[in-house]
Amino acid sequence: xxxxxxxxxxxxxxxxxxxxxxxxxxxxxxxxxxxxxxxxxxxxxxxxxxxxxxxxxxxxxxxxxxxxxxxxxxxxxxxxxxxxxxxxxxxxxxxxxxxxxxxxxxxxxxxxxxxxxxxxxxxxxxxxxxxxxxxxxxxxxxxxxxxxxxxxxxxxxxxxxxx
Numbered sequence: 005x006x007x008x009x010x011x012x013x014x015x016x017x018x019x020x021x022x023x024x025x026x027x028x029x030x031x032x033x034x035x036x037x038x039x040x041x042x043x044x045x046x047x048x049x050x051x052x053x054x055x056x057x058x059x060x061x062x063x064x065x066x067x068x069x070x071x072x073x074x075x076x077x078x079x080x081x082x083x084x085x086x087x088x089x090x091x092x093x094x095x096x097x098x099x100x101x102x103x104x105x106x107x108x109x110x111x112x113x114x115x116x117x118x119x120x121x122x123x124x125x126x127x128x129x130x131x132x133x134x135x136x137x138x139x140x141x142x143x144x145x146x147x148x149x150x151x152x153x154x155x156x157x158x159x160x161x162x163x164x165x166x167x
Contacts, residue, residue: 028065031057036078036089036122047086049075056088069105073097074139077122082129089120091139094148096120096131096160109160115151117158129162 007022009015032052040047045060047068056069056078069075073090075097081087086099087108094117095110108131110117119139124132136155140148 028059035076038078038080038086040080042084047078049078049088051076051091054092069099076120076139077133079123079125079131081125081131082127087123087125087131089123089133091119094119094139096123096133109158112152112156112158116148118150118152118155126162131160133158133160 007018007020007024009020027046031050033050035049035051037046037048039045040058043060044062045058047056047058049056049072051074054071054074055067056072056075057065058068059065071092072088073092073095075088075090077089079087081098084101088097088099090097093107093110096108096117097105098108099105118135118137120133120135121139122134126132134155134157135152137150140150
């Protein structure tokens with residue numbers, strides 16, 4: 005497969021002679037890829053399959069977490085903890101380096117989040133995420149009733165440090 009260059013600036017980022025390589029296929033609907041540089045692998049969500057999968061050149065594809073609560077976006081916080089958007093739980097979860105998964109947030113002003121979708125973690129430890137409604141509608145653990153009267157972008161401040 006050849007890469008189609010639409011803007012000249014693209015060649016500043018990617019070698020124009022580079023080609024696309026399929027490293028894995030056969031999934032239902034993939035999202036949220038994040039490179040795990042500590043373990044030299046790619047993590048990504050297969051939403052309808054309710055899994056977070058792992059791919060490495062050494063081991064190929066394997067299941068990282070199942071069920072994933074219909075996870076979507078993934079990122080790592082500054083401490084190396086995996087942060088995931090979970091449609092089913094309508095939450096942002098965090099998995100510590102000891103593999104314990106807990107919810108960081110699942111509501112705003114006592115109303116359930118919609119279906120957290122994409123997420124990033126800032127250097128200061130803040131977690132920013134989008135919260136559209138389509139995860140409520142498509143049956144990823146639902147359908148469910150929308151409680152928030154809007155779709156938004158949220159910022160969860162970094163945890164307070166002990167004094």
